[in-house]
């Protein structure tokens with residue numbers, strides 16, 4: 208890994224403003240090569256508890272700063288992240304496998320949340336409300352929720368933390384981040400820059416560890432933690448909800464998805480193919496908003512399938528450090544096994560492979576397009592999280608909306624159509640938190656990201672993203 212600033216490859220835990228080199232360590236491997244790239248300090252429950260204690264103390268002083276002071280520090284962090292983007296991308300590519308160009312895209316995407324919330328920090332406004340009695344005056348103020356515990360996934364190891372820590376610190380909260388054990392290096396690298404930006408000791412803590420359940424249990428049960436913000440699978444989200452219930456702890460949950468991608472017969476097919484390529488194959492299909500099932504209206508099914516297969520064949524699979532590589536490895540063997548299971552199930556139920564369909568080497572897998580996929584295939588119900596594009600034929604708008612909504616998930620949905628009335632009908636009818644119309648890429652810091660049903664609670668990004676880190680207090684002044 209070639210870095211301009213080698214100090215960004217940090218392996219120690221960051222607790223209370225101290226870098227701690229712990230005896231216990233766990234290895235981080237490169238999914239493209241299987242090589243160990245670093246051994247990272249493995250925090251114990253006691254270390255997590257200490258981080259929470261120090262965050263609790265530090266939060267009081269951090270909240271006393273003005274929004275403008277917090278904004279200045281966050282803005283400096285943003286500037287440092289952008290300046291170091293190439294190094295941060297190299298680290299991310301090595302530990303997660305995302306091709307370099309896409310890794311840099313994630314770094315800038317993560318940084319955009321820090322920039323956005325450096326601006327929101329100055330605008331935490333309250334209200335005055337006309338009194339209900341002549342001598343009463345009413346004000347509403349917003350205050351930081353306190354210590355925030357964060358648990359994040361491996362697929363966006365920089366942006367998923369940035370999307371949480373930025374609004375939390377902007378609001379005046381302190382933060383204890385437990386990154387995914389598969390990809391802790393990106394979290395630690397951004398923390399080096401957080402310290403350089405002047406984020407005070409104890410305000411932002413990072414506790415890498417290899418035993419997720421233990422760390423999660425401490426974060427969820429510790430009374431000094433006021434809020435848990437989690438991004439990951441619905442299964443783990445349910446575990447954390449149970450653990451937070453004893454303390455009635457507030458939560459933000461960004462969970463699993465199973466996005467429908469619908470192509471109507473009045474769509475611009477070339478645009479629909481372009482959108483499907485992004486929505487399906489971004490991060491090698493390993494994003495929560497990836498198109499998991501692609502519904503194509505009968506009149507354009509064959510033409511769309513042919514175009515999508517041609518575009519899929521043009522993807523270049525390989526080590527993300529090599530020029531021109533668009534598609535890296537899957538994160539691990541378990542991820543590969545899931546893709547193969549969904550492929551086998553669909554074929555068993557009558558689907559045909561139009562292109563791809565085979566493991567290459569290690570955890571590299573051919574981007575795959577399936578046709579004649581039946582609605583009862585596993586991909587209709589389960590998140591594949593890999594480069595598998597199942598095409599399902601449909602006849603009518605009513606039929607496809609019912610199919611799209613027949614899921615316990617409701618994160619993102621996409622459709623391509625040009626009839627304005629249809630655009631309004633379908634956008635309103637889809638049971639998802641986010642809808643892409645004639646676009647396959649909806650993730651941006653300016654809009655509220657999040658889902659409904661079992662895809663989660665709360666929103667991240669946009670002006671709405673601050674709300675999850677603030678408490679509303681109403682003050683009634685009497686005797687006036």
Ligand SMILES: NC(=O)c1ccc[n+]([C@@H]2O[C@H](COP(=O)([O-])OP(=O)(O)OC[C@H]3O[C@@H](n4cnc5c(N)ncnc54)[C@H](O)[C@@H]3O)[C@@H](O)[C@H]2O)c1
Pocket residue numbers: 358359360361362363367385386387388419420421422423424438439440441443444446460461462463464494495496590592618662663
């Ligand atoms: N909605 C979103 O914004 C979003 C974004 C990215 C990923 N995801 C979802 O995340 C999943 C893929 O990521 P993943 O495989 O890392 O998910 P995961 O749920 O297996 O793990 C997520 C994080 O939780 C930790 N974890 C696992 N078990 C835990 C436990 N019992 N207690 C506490 N922490 C625990 C993991 O170590 C990891 O850090 C997919 O379902 C994807 O849809 C959702």
Ligand SMILES: O=C[C@H](O)CS(=O)(=O)O
Pocket residue numbers: 362363493494495496650656
């Ligand atoms: O995996 C889903 C993340 O939220 C990534 S993105 O926000 O869609 O880029």
